Amino acid sequence: MRKILVIAGIVWMEMWRRKTLHVLGILLAASLLLLFSINVSGLGRIPGYVKETGLLLTWIFGWVMGINIAVRQLPQEEKRGTVYAMLARPIGRGQLLLGKWFGAWIAVSGSVLCFYVLTVLIVGGFGGRFGGVAMFQALTLHGMLLAMITALAIALSARLTQEAASALCYIVTAALFAFVPRIPEFIATAGGWRETAMLVLYTALPHFELFDMRRRVVHQHGPIAWHTWALILLYGAMITAILLIAAWLAFRKRHFSRTAKD
Amino acid sequence: MASNMSAAVDIQGLSVTFERGGSSVAALDRLDAVVPEGQVFGLLGPNGAGKTTLMHVLLGFVPPTAGQAAIFGTDVRRAIARQRIGYLPEHPDTYRFLTARELLHTAGRLFGMRGPALRARSDALLERLDLTAAANRPAGTFSRGMLQRVCLAQALINDPDLVILDEPTGGMDPFGRLQIRALITELKARGKTVLLSSHELSEVEMVCDSIAILYKGRVITSGDATTLVPDGESLERFFIRTIEAVDKGTTAPAGKEAPHA
Numbered sequence: 001m002r003k004i005l006v007i008a009g010i011v012w013m014e015m016w017r018r019k020t021l022h023v024l025g026i027l028l029a030a031s032l033l034l035l036f037s038i039n040v041s042g043l044g045r046i047p048g049y050v051k052e053t054g055l056l057l058t059w060i061f062g063w064v065m066g067i068n069i070a071v072r073q074l075p076q077e078e079k080r081g082t083v084y085a086m087l088a089r090p091i092g093r094g095q096l097l098l099g100k101w102f103g104a105w106i107a108v109s110g111s112v113l114c115f116y117v118l119t120v121l122i123v124g125g126f127g128g129r130f131g132g133v134a135m136f137q138a139l140t141l142h143g144m145l146l147a148m149i150t151a152l153a154i155a156l157s158a159r160l161t162q163e164a165a166s167a168l169c170y171i172v173t174a175a176l177f178a179f180v181p182r183i184p185e186f187i188a189t190a191g192g193w194r195e196t197a198m199l200v201l202y203t204a205l206p207h208f209e210l211f212d213m214r215r216r217v218v219h220q221h222g223p224i225a226w227h228t229w230a231l232i233l234l235y236g237a238m239i240t241a242i243l244l245i246a247a248w249l250a251f252r253k254r255h256f257s258r259t260a261k262d
Numbered sequence: 263m264a265s266n267m268s269a270a271v272d273i274q275g276l277s278v279t280f281e282r283g284g285s286s287v288a289a290l291d292r293l294d295a296v297v298p299e300g301q302v303f304g305l306l307g308p309n310g311a312g313k314t315t316l317m318h319v320l321l322g323f324v325p326p327t328a329g330q331a332a333i334f335g336t337d338v339r340r341a342i343a344r345q346r347i348g349y350l351p352e353h354p355d356t357y358r359f360l361t362a363r364e365l366l367h368t369a370g371r372l373f374g375m376r377g378p379a380l381r382a383r384s385d386a387l388l389e390r391l392d393l394t395a396a397a398n399r400p401a402g403t404f405s406r407g408m409l410q411r412v413c414l415a416q417a418l419i420n421d422p423d424l425v426i427l428d429e430p431t432g433g434m435d436p437f438g439r440l441q442i443r444a445l446i447t448e449l450k451a452r453g454k455t456v457l458l459s460s461h462e463l464s465e466v467e468m469v470c471d472s473i474a475i476l477y478k479g480r481v482i483t484s485g486d487a488t489t490l491v492p493d494g495e496s497l498e499r500f501f502i503r504t505i506e507a508v509d510k511g512t513t514a515p516a517g518k519e520a521p522h523a
Contacts, residue, residue: 006371010357017359017400081355085416088321088349088426089372092341255280256323 003091007099012107015069021111024061028115031057032122048218051128054119055214059142062112066146067169070104070153074251075162083256093252097154101244105150109143133223138213141229144236145211149173151240155247158254173208181209206239270424270455271297271320275329278315278479289315291479292329297472299334299423302446302456304470304487306463306501312479313459314352317428320457321349333424345373348422352429352459354413358402362393362412365401366419373420387415391441407438414445424455431462443469463498473497475504482508 015021032054074097077083086096116139120130152172156165183202190198210232216222223229278290290312297303305313318324319331320338336343356365366384370376375383388394391411396404401412410433417425427446431439439462446456446469460466466473467487474484483490483504491500 002374003372006368010360010368013364014357014359081351081353082357084321084323084351085349085354085356085369085413086372087323088344088347088351088417089369090341090343090345090374091372095341253325255325256318 003095004099004102007086007091007096008103008106011069011073011100011103015107015111020065020069021107021114024065024111025114025118028054028057028061029118029122032119048128050126051119051123051130052214052218054123055138055218058112058115058119059212059214061115062108062142062146063149063173065111066104066108066149067153067166067173069108070101070150071157071166071169072162073100073104073154074157075165078256079162087256093254094248097158097247097251098244101151101154101247104154105147108146108150112142112146113139129220130217131220131222134213134217134221137223137229138217141211141213141232141236144233144240145208147240148206148208148236148243151243151247155243155250158247158250176206176208180205180207207235211236268299269296269332270299270301271295271303271331271333271457272335273316273329273331276316276319276326276331277328278312278319278324279327288479290319290326293476293480295474295481295484297455297457299455300450300453301471302450302458302469304466304473305457305459305476306461306466306473307476308505311476313476314428315479316476317349317426317457317459320426321347345420346423348417348420348425350414350417350425350427350430352432354410356401356409356413356416359400361398361400362388362404362415363397365412365416369416369419375420383419383421384415387418391415407434410434410438411441414442422454424457425449426457428459429461430458431460431465439465463496463501467497475501477505477508 032050074083077086077100087093116135120135123130149169153165153169156168160168180202183198183205187195187198187202213224216224273293273295276290276293277288279286279288281287293312293316305316307313315324319326320333322338322341322344325339331338333343334346357368360368363384366387367380370380370383385394388397391414393408393411393415396408401409404412410430414430427442430442434442443465446458449456450469450471456469458466458470470487472485473487473490474481476482487497491497495503
């Protein structure tokens, strides 16, 4: 475990020193302050509207950061040649992979936590309120969603180039967000084998929409039942584990040699 | 596997085949070699001979297609085999956002080192490689020579018993080369084993106890550095003559003593 944390520490240091978080934090704060300072179509000073915008920006930043940071971990190691010195130490490929994923996940989740705090502070400063328990649940579910997204990015980058893995990861995650919740509509109109195929697809694909509590938070609908919250977290952990196992299977036998390609 | 316990490196029937454009290319072909403990062993060969691939197999970067290799008796496919290794790659680079001291601490922690022992070892290496003044600067601000030295310091952080150096003086100025040679001599004096790959044959002559010439994935000749090369002939001339003899299909010039491989 200590070696995994050392590898994760490299990811955190890189992110901190490259100031990714700082730039996005400033962008978020500037966007929210701008929304409060101007009155766009008479909506600008409604805290609910700004709350929604703040959480949406936090989600978009988390999504972009999650993919961008995780997807570059393994290809960058190879590109700059540091993978050779890294793997020349007594660490297994699985440890390297877990360290990279854990580092990316915690770094992105930490940043997202900062964005939530920033949103709460700014919205609160203008009279808006968030329910504490619902906010906690939203935050933890968002963290678990980021665990899945970073694991998917790591799994794709274990075999593909950074660019290809990044593009594919954006497409897959966007498709999962947009289309999986709509599959029941297709099931209702399909029949025969199509219905069965849709059902299989609906069961097998990860349900990212389960991790989205923004509407409940913005419209003060209160928290979800704790056992539901725990089950969704467990489901997220299971999907993350499956993705990390897939990443390890792709990575464990990979050749690392500048003189040969596998 | 049957291991030679007095050998730092024990290679038996090692083959590595890569798939390229639908056809198989043998990078290493049933290679046998033994690197005795405490020796400076020079690995020579033209480009594409398989030197780097051999090193990469020993380090676990490339899995063997057939055969076995062990380091101090432990199969190279096990991560623990690398506990006693230090490695300097041909094109060393590092995390440029970390300082030299942070890089050494990070490397040490991956070997299970910690606390005052790690700090003392890091300081000693920074001092030994003239990096003390730059210890708290990010590696991104370093010159190429400094980067190479900090990578070398990382390779030595665990006080390895086997140091694998792949073209360690490539791109270095004469002072840097001198420093590397002095370091190899120092490691040898401390009983460490050094596996050195280099195209600088004069350098190999100066520091190596034994040499092996690799060509087309096989060891074509090997032996004691002082006796393998005939009197009055340079290592460079011997090397070229050996490669040419293999290309012409004649027997490679034999060493004066029984070869290691």
